[in-house]
Amino acid sequence: MKPGFVQRWQMDRRNLLGDIAGGFAGLALAQLLAREACSAEKPRHDFNGGLHHFARARRVIQLFMNGGASPMDTFDYKPQLEKLHGQKLGPSQKPEGFTAMPGALMKSPFAFKQHGQSGRWVSSVFPEQAKLVDQMAFLMAMQSKTNVHGQGAYLMTSGFILPGFPCMGSWISYALGNLKDNLPTFVVLPDARGLPYNQQGCFSAGFLPAIHQGTVIQAGASQPIPDLFPPKGTFTNATLDSDGLGLLGALNQSHANRHPGDSRLASRISSYELAGKMQLAAPEAFDVMRESATIRKAFGLEDKTTEDFGRRCLLATRLVERGVRFVQVWSGPQGATNNWDNHGSIPNELPPIAQSVDRPIAALLQELKARGLDKDTLVVWTTEFGRTPFQQGSTGRDHNGGSFVSWLWGAGIKAGTAYGQSDDWGYQALADKTTGHDMHATILHLLGIDHEKLTVRHNGIDRRLTDVHGQVIREILA
DSSP: OOHHHHHHHHHHHHHHHHHTTTSHHHHHHHHHHHHHHHHHHOOSOSSTTOSSSOOSOSEEEEEEETTOOOGGGTTOOOHHHHHHTTOOOSOSSOOTTOSSOOOSBOOOSSOEEEETTTTEEEETTOHHHHTTGGGEEEEEEEEOSOOOHHHHHHHHHHSSSSSSSOOHHHHHHHHHOOSOSSSOSEEEEOOTTOOOTTGGGGGOOTTSOGGGSOEEOOTTSSSSSTTSSOOTTOOOOHHHHHHHHHHHHHHHHHHHHHOTTOOHHHHHHHHHHHHHHHHHHHHHHHOGGGSOHHHHHHTTTTSTTTHHHHHHHHHHHHHHHTTOSEEEEEESOSSSSSSSOOSSBHHHHHHHHHHHHHHHHHHHHHHHHHTTGGGTEEEEEEESOEEOSBOBTTBBOOEEOSOEEEEEEETTBOTTEEEOEEOTTSSSEEESOEEHHHHHHHHHHHTTOOTTTOOEEETTEEEOTTTTOOOOOGGGBO
């Protein structure tokens, strides 16, 4: 690219922003330019990168167990279920969102033991995570307002049960921007077997500028980001590239003049600029084989069961180390199999999916700590809702938004703690209930963001990630 064209392109881009400044996209993009200008001169404040107050965390890794992980078979030990096993004590009518009538109470088929100085109960399906419970903070009484997968996934990612709203990663990207400009701010690492419920809706920017949507990377593919490089044998060269970019710049300017309120063009321009920088940074960042054999083995890359999730956890480590702000790692695709939606058989379906993530998650936490990234990285383990203490069929469990478990680890977290309690069956949250809105408020708080102040005017309403809800869960903060 010729220096003269670079200068003209920068001027055209700023003219573009000025042309659309009357709309919402212009405001957002102008904010980004202002942030770039400020960072080039001096920091805006001494908040450690936070927007409203001092930030304890600067980056987040979200581990999402797609399908509804069963709490009473993983982290929420319920001895009462052993005593009442087989008794029909559930609701007499099918609750909304259940896929079948509740059966008899069913004890967990897995042995529970206490671990660490905190004495946290963990089932045998998570032997590796069990060793690290003294580093985690558990939310033992989370609730969802829905028993439906799609709505539950939207609620836990965007704060709303309907599509069209920005997800948490997009809000964080919008509020804080990138840490480095050669990799995406928000990266999504889906299961190799497919996308989660709602497809890409769970990583959508909604009504925020499109630049803030998640960048989906297929970690196991030969080209994790398609079309980042021109195909071999292409006829392009430096001169043709320069001429083509000049024509593209003119067309972009013309389009912007005709569509002043559309953020998609600015997003496309930014994505192309990022792609150019990623051609240098991405090959090294995405190549997990550069890690030592010892590290690759710790993440389970040599085991078919753990290879996919382990590769993505190792990639998440490398990405946050290189400045990616928010990384989302999904376990399980949508559908009735190969995920945490264990309707058919808890004894047969839960162990394989749990085994696929347990060792990689433990390795992720240990490696982040070994690299000193625990000081400013937050890791969040969650799911969209829990499962019933009642049988479905013979040994399955149905959807249940009444109570489920999540945990947080890393920057700003009070290690070895737990907050909240479900009832004796694990059916409903009983004490110190928390919601996805509370979790989002807490994550934003650790990033230096006041969730009530991070708002965007949309269709006459000041929208925010936490809607009109959410309280920071200070009991789990250091």
